[in-house]
Amino acid sequence: xxxxxxxxxxxxxxxxxxxxxxxxxxxxxxxxxxxxxxxxxxxxxxxxxxxxxxxxxxxxxxxxxxxxxxxxxxxxxxxxxxxxxxxxxxxxxxxxxxxxxxxxxxxxxxxxxxxxxxxxxxxxxxxxxxxxxxxxxxxxxxxxxxxxxxxxxxxxxxxxxxxxxxxxxxxxxxxxxxxxxxxxxxxxxxxxxxxxxxxxxxxxxxxxxxxxxxxxxxxxxxxxxxxxxxxxxxxxxxxxxxxxxxxxxxxxxxxxxxxxxxxxxxxxxxxxxxxxxxxxxxxxxxxxxxxxxxxxxxxxxxxxxxxxxxxxxxxxxxxxxxxxxxxxxxxxxxxxxxxxxxxxxxxxxxxxxxxxxxxxxxxxxxxxxxxxxxxxxx
Amino acid sequence: xxxxxxxxxxxxxxxxxxxxxxxxxxxxxxxxxxxxxxxxxxxxxxxxxxxxxxxxxxxxxxxxxxxxxxxxxxxxxxxxxxxxxxxxxxxxxxxxxxxxxxxxxxxxxxxxxxxxxxxxxxxxxxxxxxxxxxxxxxxxxxxxxxxxxxxxxxxxxxxxxxxxxxxxxxxxxxxxxxxxxxxxxxxxxxxxxxxxxxxxxxxxxxxxxxxxxxxxxxxxxxxxxxxxxxxxxxxxxxxxxx
Numbered sequence: 001x002x003x004x005x006x007x008x009x010x011x012x013x014x015x016x017x018x019x020x021x022x023x024x025x026x027x028x029x030x031x032x033x034x035x036x037x038x039x040x041x042x043x044x045x046x047x048x049x050x051x052x053x054x055x056x057x058x059x060x061x062x063x064x065x066x067x068x069x070x071x072x073x074x075x076x077x078x079x080x081x082x083x084x085x086x087x088x089x090x091x092x093x094x095x096x097x098x099x100x101x102x103x104x105x106x107x108x109x110x111x112x113x114x115x116x117x118x119x120x121x122x123x124x125x126x127x128x129x130x131x132x133x134x135x136x137x138x139x140x141x142x143x144x145x146x147x148x149x150x151x152x153x154x155x156x157x158x159x160x161x162x163x164x165x166x167x168x169x170x171x172x173x174x175x176x177x178x179x180x181x182x183x184x185x186x187x188x189x190x191x192x193x194x195x196x197x198x199x200x201x202x203x204x205x206x207x208x209x210x211x212x213x214x215x216x217x218x219x220x221x222x223x224x225x226x227x228x229x230x231x232x233x234x235x236x237x238x239x240x241x242x243x244x245x246x247x248x249x250x251x252x253x254x255x256x257x258x259x260x261x262x263x264x265x266x267x268x269x270x271x272x273x274x275x276x277x278x279x280x281x282x283x284x285x286x287x288x289x290x291x292x293x294x295x296x297x298x299x300x301x302x303x304x305x306x307x308x309x310x311x312x313x314x315x316x317x318x319x320x321x322x323x324x325x326x327x328x329x330x331x332x333x334x335x336x337x338x339x340x341x342x343x344x345x346x347x348x349x350x351x352x353x354x355x356x357x358x359x360x361x362x363x364x365x366x367x368x369x370x371x372x373x374x375x376x377x378x
Numbered sequence: 379x380x381x382x383x384x385x386x387x388x389x390x391x392x393x394x395x396x397x398x399x400x401x402x403x404x405x406x407x408x409x410x411x412x413x414x415x416x417x418x419x420x421x422x423x424x425x426x427x428x429x430x431x432x433x434x435x436x437x438x439x440x441x442x443x444x445x446x447x448x449x450x451x452x453x454x455x456x457x458x459x460x461x462x463x464x465x466x467x468x469x470x471x472x473x474x475x476x477x478x479x480x481x482x483x484x485x486x487x488x489x490x491x492x493x494x495x496x497x498x499x500x501x502x503x504x505x506x507x508x509x510x511x512x513x514x515x516x517x518x519x520x521x522x523x524x525x526x527x528x529x530x531x532x533x534x535x536x537x538x539x540x541x542x543x544x545x546x547x548x549x550x551x552x553x554x555x556x557x558x559x560x561x562x563x564x565x566x567x568x569x570x571x572x573x574x575x576x577x578x579x580x581x582x583x584x585x586x587x588x589x590x591x592x593x594x595x596x597x598x599x600x601x602x603x604x605x606x607x608x609x610x611x612x613x614x615x616x617x618x619x620x
Binding site: 046049051071072073074075076077080082083084085086087088089090091092099100103132133134135148149158 | 498500501503504505506507508509510511514519522523597598599600602
């Protein structure tokens with residue numbers, strides 16, 4: 001556990017970067033520091049590994065005050081990932097990853113062998129091992145940066161906007177991989193970002209900082225969306241808080257209706273009789289995975305791929321109410337398609353049923369519906 | 379042209395202590411000693427300034443200032459001041475080397491400093507944050523990354539020294555400058571021109587050696603991707619987009 005106690009950082013020119021910061025980053029969890037530029041989030045992160053010394057207050061790691069610890073030793077026990085990787089241009093991918101183990105005195109062959117394993121674990125081809133950073137794409141560099149930070153298996157990871165230099169699609173991919181990896185590794189992570197969506201997606205808890213370096217709110221993402229502490233936090237969270245908050249509500253309580261289906265390629269007469277007058281009919285493939293909706297009235301001889309309406313999103317039954325609601329709203333039939341974790345159809349839900357489930361849950365919770373009346377201030 | 383060829387093809391000019399091979403060797407020794415001394419001064423100083431960020435202002439001004447020093451004038455001053463204090467042949471060699479060192483230090487110093495200064499601040503920051511000591515950052519990251527510019531400085535210094543070492547002959551020291559000075563004394567224009575051609579050839583040869591050393595010493599990761607030969611086993615583009 002990392003603990004900030006009344007930490008303050010003032011620069012010689014009088015700028016207050018961090019002011020009276022007290023917070024805990026619990027072991028094995030992701031704590032996200034988020035806020036606009038100038039809120040002291042990076043400064044706070046860099047105080048944990050003594051890249052910046054606090055002016056007053058104390059920081060402890062697992063109960064030990066870091067002010068008395070040797071900076072280099074402290075840093076070798078903390079993985080550090082920065083924007084666009086900060087890779088060493090003169091070293092190969094493999095040697096970049098092996099940096100900290102080599103500093104710690106691990107024999108070269110052994111360090112390289114474990115670096116190779118990490119490369120694979122990060123979803124990178126081992127053929128990249130002998131490449132140099134300038135031969136990699138932005139996403140690959142970022143993955144190598146994370147692998148390098150993980151190489152010595154430090155219990156703590158410090159990450160400073162690690163995914164902001166890549167395009168949105170790659171970013172999402174990296175975030176998903178990051179969460180999967182954290183599920184396996186359970187590191188104590190402090191993660192800095194200016195992107196509130198990233199904070200809400202990745203954080204077990206989110207610390208919102210305001211300009212001047214004070215803590216505006218520290219809460220779980222769910223709680224943050226449901227109950228912003230003040231106008232600043234509410235503004236920073238932005239629009240659609242009620243809807244986004246549904247991402248944290250499990251969808252298990254929604255009643256799932258059975259849906260008549262036919263397999264792709266069925267004759268249109270058979271399809272029409274299954275649809276029995278309904279405007280939309282769900283089509284599945286041989287494996288039972290939903291592929292799209294068709295209008296039975298407008299079919300040719302058979303159900304062809306070209307007849308499929310692809311607007312509807314597909315939600316996992318084990319997923320969130322947000323996904324279920326989106327599936328219902330996006331389907332042309334207004335019936336949201338739910339699948340099991342293998343992608344096979346379970347049934348459909350109506351938006352009405354999802355809303356009923358939200359109402360049912362909302363009564364006992366902390367006022368989720370209150371913020372659904374608009375997108376700005378209360 | 380014919381005069382040059384006549385001089386260079388005369389077997390008599392390729393023998394003895396005043397022959398071309400002996401003069402080339404002398405010239406090379408002066409150059410080598412000068413570069414070693416200048417590098418011993420310029421490289422550590424440049425690395426230190428680049429690493430600590432201290433004395434940047436002084437380096438820039440010193441480099442510019444030293445470049446404007448008139449070499450020949452300095453040579454005569456050095457011989458007048460140092461000559462009487464040194465015995466034997468060295469009385470003229472040491473001042474000559476000294477003047478050449480003064481000439482060679484600025485480009486080497488500037489190259490070393492600029493090389494370290496140009497290291498990606500993110501890489502330097504990451505090195506520090508991963509627990510590298512100041513020394514490890516310097517020798518593990520900054521120096522290897524500074525090599526392209528450092529070599530640039532060394533090569534520029536080497537070219538200047540090879541060219542300028544000719545003036546050492548003006549104070550009766552050896553080297554290819556002798557062909558020029560002695561040639562002028564007896565109005566042997568063939569010899570003078572041959573000397574000039576040899577100096578130019580030597581400069582090119584020295585630069586070629588540096589180019590080869592540089593190829594081995596500098597990490598391929600620091601060479602711009604388009605100049606790198608295509609990897610035949612993995613024929614993927616050098617700069618993938620995604």
